[in-house]
Amino acid sequence: MMTFLLCFVVEAKKVDLMVLNIDGIGPDKLKQLKSMPAIDWWIEMGGKMVVSTQMVALNNLPSGVSVETTLKDLTFENLAIHIPGHCDHSRPDALLHLYLKQVISGDMSRIVDISKVFDKSRLPLHQSVLPLDKNKVLTYQIKNRSIDLPDKSAEVQGLLDQIDKDRWYSQATFLADHNRMLEADLITTGDWLENKFEALGLSTSRVTLHNHYRGTNVLGFKQGTTRPNDWYVVGAHMDSRNSNWNDSLPSPGAEDNASGCSGVLEMANVISQYDTEASIYFMCFIEEESGLLGSQDVVTYFSNNGDIDKVKTMLNLDMISYRGPNRNDAIVGTRNNWHPTLAETVAANGDLYTDLDWQVNSFMCCTDFVSFANVGIPAVTTNQPDISTYAGYHTTQDRAINLDPDLGAGIIKANLATLIDLVGVDFLSGDLIFADSFEKP
Numbered sequence: 001m002m003t004f005l006l007c008f009v010v011e012a013k014k015v016d017l018m019v020l021n022i023d024g025i026g027p028d029k030l031k032q033l034k035s036m037p038a039i040d041w042w043i044e045m046g047g048k049m050v051v052s053t054q055m056v057a058l059n060n061l062p063s064g065v066s067v068e069t070t071l072k073d074l075t076f077e078n079l080a081i082h083i084p085g086h087c088d089h090s091r092p093d094a095l096l097h098l099y100l101k102q103v104i105s106g107d108m109s110r111i112v113d114i115s116k117v118f119d120k121s122r123l124p125l126h127q128s129v130l131p132l133d134k135n136k137v138l139t140y141q142i143k144n145r146s147i148d149l150p151d152k153s154a155e156v157q158g159l160l161d162q163i164d165k166d167r168w169y170s171q172a173t174f175l176a177d178h179n180r181m182l183e184a185d186l187i188t189t190g191d192w193l194e195n196k197f198e199a200l201g202l203s204t205s206r207v208t209l210h211n212h213y214r215g216t217n218v219l220g221f222k223q224g225t226t227r228p229n230d231w232y233v234v235g236a237h238m239d240s241r242n243s244n245w246n247d248s249l250p251s252p253g254a255e256d257n258a259s260g261c262s263g264v265l266e267m268a269n270v271i272s273q274y275d276t277e278a279s280i281y282f283m284c285f286i287e288e289e290s291g292l293l294g295s296q297d298v299v300t301y302f303s304n305n306g307d308i309d310k311v312k313t314m315l316n317l318d319m320i321s322y323r324g325p326n327r328n329d330a331i332v333g334t335r336n337n338w339h340p341t342l343a344e345t346v347a348a349n350g351d352l353y354t355d356l357d358w359q360v361n362s363f364m365c366c367t368d369f370v371s372f373a374n375v376g377i378p379a380v381t382t383n384q385p386d387i388s389t390y391a392g393y394h395t396t397q398d399r400a401i402n403l404d405p406d407l408g409a410g411i412i413k414a415n416l417a418t419l420i421d422l423v424g425v426d427f428l429s430g431d432l433i434f435a436d437s438f439e440k441p
Contacts, residue, residue, distance in 0.1 A: 013076045015052050019068040019104055020061070023047035024357075027146045029062040034135075041134035043081075045106025046141060046331075046359050046385070052134075071103065078115040080123065081130040081138065083108060083365045084388035100129070107385040108331050108361045109138040128365040139331065139361045139385075142351050147344065149352050155427040156420055159270055160353055160413045165405035168266045168412065171196075172321075173400040175258035180240040181251035186215030186286060189238060193218045193284055196265055200272040202282065209297045213287050215239065217294050220282040222272055224423065230278040231307075232422050233314040234267055234415070235295065236260030237288030237368055243394050254400040256393060257288070260317035260383075263412045270416065277424030278312070285368050288318075295368035299375055313342065313422055314379035315415050316369035321408030324386035329357040330411050331385040333364025339378040342418075346380055349421075350414030356407070358414070359385065382411050 022030060024047070033049065034042055038059075040052040048068065051058070061067075082100055101113040111132065114120065123129050174192065178185035194204045197220030208216040218238070224230065238261040240253020252258075261284045268282045285294035302308040320330075332346040340362060347358040369379040384407060392398035 014073050015076045016054075017071045017074060017104070018051050018053055018058065019070070020049045020051060021047065021066045021068050022049045022064075022144065024141065024143050025062060025064040027144055029064060030144050032062050033065060043111070043132075043134070044137045044140055045104075045109050046139040048104075048106050050104055050106075050111065074103065075115070076132070078113050079103065079132045080112055080114045081132055081136075081363075082110050082112045083128045083130070083138075083361070083363050084110065105388075107139050107329070107359055108333065108364070108387070110388070130363065138363060139359050142344075142347050142358045142360065147348055149348055152352060155425075156417055157353065158427070159274070159420060159425070159430075160416060162270045163266060163409050163412055163416065164269070165409040167269065168262050168408055169400070169403065169405045171262035171265055172254060172258040172403060172408075175238065175261055176252040176254035176398075176400045179251045180238060180253055180258075181214070181242065181245070181289075182247060183214045186239065190215055190218050190284075193238070193261075193265065194220075197268065197282065200268055202268065202272060207298050207301050208286070208294075209300060210293070213293065213297075215286040217286055217298055218284045219298075220268060222268075222276065222280045222282075224277050224279040225275050225426070227278040227424070229310050230312050231281055231310045232278055232312055232419060233281045233283060233372065234264050234317075234419060235283040235285060235314060235368055236264045236317040237286070237294065238284040239286050239289050239294070240398070241289040241394055242396050250396045252396070252399050254392070254398050254403055255322045255390060256319050256398055257317075258400070259319060259321040259403055259408055263317040263320055263408065263415075266412055267416050267419065271419065271423075271425065273430045275426040275429040277426075278422065280419070280423055281311075288368055292366070292368055292371050295371035299371050303375070308375060308377075311372065311377050314369055314372040314377055315346070315419060316367060316379065316381035317383075317411065317415065318367045318381055319383040319387055319390075320411040321403040321405070322384050322386060322390045322392075323404040323407045324384070324389055327384075327386060328355070329359060329385055330382060330407070330414070331359040331361055332380055332382040332414070333361035334380050335364055335370060335373055337362045338373050339380060342378045343380045345421075346382060346414050346418045349417035350410065353413050353417050354410035356410045356414075382415060384411070
């Protein structure tokens with residue numbers, strides 16, 4: 001187990017850090033930068049790199065690299081890495097966040113000061129807090145890596161062109177008009193999703209193993225033609241919350257996570273009209289906000305029925321459509337470097353078929369893909385990279401007006417392109433008339 005050390009015996013080590021802008025400099029310049037003798041160690045954080053250096057010695061930077069800021073006399077032992085995102089929302093977990101002081105912010109990662117955390121023995125148990133390891137890649141840009149991209153496929157592009165951002169937005173708005181922290185609204189939206197799946201010709205089911213949960217997981221199944229026992233899951237959580245878990249206040253959850261749940265439905269809108277070699281499960285989970293309980297139920301249900309080995313891959317969508325100021329990027333991640341190839345495949349497809357700048361995070365935390373990855377299933381999650389700066393996050397103001405349909409559609413396309421490759425689509429089998437005229441809510 002990783003541990004955090006706070007040294008009381010010897011004098012704490014002081015470090016000077018410099019934050020460099022490395023946005024889009026390319027793999028060669030990035031390699032050159034990391035090997036500079038004046039850099040003691042580095043941490044890559046998407047379009048930024050944090051370096052420890054004797055500042056007077058750091059010159060002759062590769063072209064395109066600029067200095068954003070410098071920070072002097074930091075106590076190394078008091079620094080840790082925090083991956084912003086979903087937590088288990090228990091009271092101790094929530095309190096811990098009050099004592100994580102941000103030092104440097106990156107994309108889906110930041111360096112924090114933990115000196116105010118009283119009980120540091122809890123830190124290794126907190127999934128989103130990691131020790132400050134040197135020469136560590138937290139998040140990287142696809143354009144800063146050498147990746148062989150396949151040629152664009154006109155057939156794949158034809159399916160992606162059927163993603164309807166207006167339909168997606170209408171679906172997300174319908175979900176956000178319901179307070180999906182409440183039992184009654186979860187039942188209403190669950191029935192609505194089930195009806196949508198059935199209208200697409202999917203076999204539907206409900207899965208819940210605990211009768212005290214609010215709502216039930218809603219599943220839509222499309223059977224494959226030649227590999228019916230190879231199952232590919234596309235999932236997102238449909239529950240929402242407000243900051244105080246107050247049932248009397250709105251919990252619209254437009255970005256978190258009507259955006260992702262509508263994304264699952266939008267992928268079903270398109271690919272359900274085609275024959276696929278393998279089978280697809282479209283899933284909208286409950287109780288993600290309470291600690292991934294709904295998706296864990298699905299995994300347990302499949303395991304109890306002897307079906308878990310049929311699940312080959314899981315693609316998760318969570319918070320996919322808030323566009324931060326001057327941002328045009330998306331991020332796909334896995335956990336503890338579980339499935340980097342799958343994450344990079346989604347990002348590479350995004351780079352190929354969208355105009356978004358794509359990043360990969362190897363330490364993503366902590367949404368429903370984890371339930372599948374924990375049992376060895378390749379699983380990744382995709383989102384916009386500004387979760388921690390979204391003012392509506394877990395508030396009564398997380399409303400549809402904050403959503404960007406172009407960003408949401410781009411993230412959906414990257415995942416749909418990946419799913420098409422995985423399940424094997426018969427491009428000549430599509431009912432395009434039905435697909436184009438699908439009724440919007």
